[in-house]
Amino acid sequence: MENIHINEDEISYIAFHIGSYFERRKNLEKKIICAVICPNYYDMRLQLIQKLEKKFHNSLEIIKVLSDSSEIVLLEEIDLIISTLPLKDEQTPSVFVHPYLTEEDYGYIQIQLNKLNKQKKNRKVKQYLDLYFDEDLFMKNVYLDSDESYIAFMAKLLYEKGYVSIDYGKSVLERERMSSTAFNNNVAVPHSMHMDAAKTGICINILDRPVDWGKEKVQIIVMISINKQQRELFSPFFEGVINILSEWRNVHELIKAKDYNDFMEKMMRLLNEN
Template structure:
C-alpha cells in the first residue's frame, strides 16, 4: 500500500468555498503529476453530482471522491484537509449536506481496486481521534504518516 501514497499529493489547510473547488484542486494536482488523464478533472465533478461521496460521521467529516479507473494512469490517493468545512452531499441521503473537512481523492487504476481501497479508508472514517489528528497535523509529512498507518 505504501507505494500509493506520495507527499506531493498531501495538502494541509486548503482554503475552498465549495466542494467543486476542492475537487478541481485535487484532480488538477493528480493530472499535473501524471497520475490521471485530463478527462478525470471533469469526470470527478460529474460523478460527485450523480453519486455524492460525503460520508456520514462525527466531525471532522470526510469525503472520498473518485472517478472511473479508465482515466487513471497510476493508482494513488490525494488528500486535502480544509481550513473550513465545505458542504458535500451525503452518500446515503443525497438531499442531506454534510460539513466535510477531509477529502481523500482516490485514483484507482484497476477495475476492482476501489472496493479494496474503500475498505481501508473505512478505518479512517470510523476513527474520530484519527480524523481529528489529521486535521491538526503540523506538516504534510505528519499527515502522510497518519494516512500510511491507517491504510497500511
C-alpha cells in the same frame, strides 16, 4: 522469436502449475519463513519438525532443516531460526528450544512470531503508503469556495502529476452529482465511476475548519484515481483507509497532522491498529 508450438493440453498443464506457484507464493507471504537447526539423532529431528508444523501450521513455514549452525551462512530469505543448539552473534531472529518441545518453548516461539508478524505488517503498510500517497498530492488548509472547486483543483493536480487524463475532473463531478461522496459528516471521497487512471493514487486535503460539501461539512477531502490493473492490490488497502476515515476519533487525529510526514506517521499507526 522461437518457433515453438504448444497444444491445448500442455497449455492447461503449464497454466495449472503457474497458478499453483503463485498460490503457494501468496500463502507463503502470510507466514513466517523458518529454518530449523537440530542434530539428526534417531527420530528426534523428525518429531521436532512434526510438532512445530502441527502447532504453527497456519503461521510458520519450515523451508530448511540443518544439522548445525555452520550452515546458517547458506540461508537466504529466512525470517526466523528455531534451534536446539545455542547460536552466537546471529543477525536473523532466533529461538532456542529443547529437542523435545515444552510448553515454555511454544510460548517463546509464539512471542517471536507475534513480533515478526507485526514487523511484517508494518513493512507492508509502509509499502502501500509509499506507493499510493505522494507528498506532492498532500495539502493542508487549502480553502476553496465549493465542492466543485475542490474537485476541479484536485483533479488538475492529479493530471499534472500524470495520474489521470485531463477530463478526469468532469468524470468525478458527474459521479458527485449522482450522490454526494461525503460521509460521516467529516470526510468526502470524490472519485470517478471509471477505473481508467494511468496510475492509482490518493490526493488529500486536510482542513482545520469544516467546509461545505453539498449539504454536509467536511474536514478531509480524499480524491482517488484507480488504475484497473492495480485494482486488486489497491482495494484491500483502500478499504482499510476508509475504515479509518469512518470513525470520528481517527479523523480528529488525522486533521491534527502538521505536515505530510506527520500525516503518514499517524496513518501508519492507525492502519496497524485497524
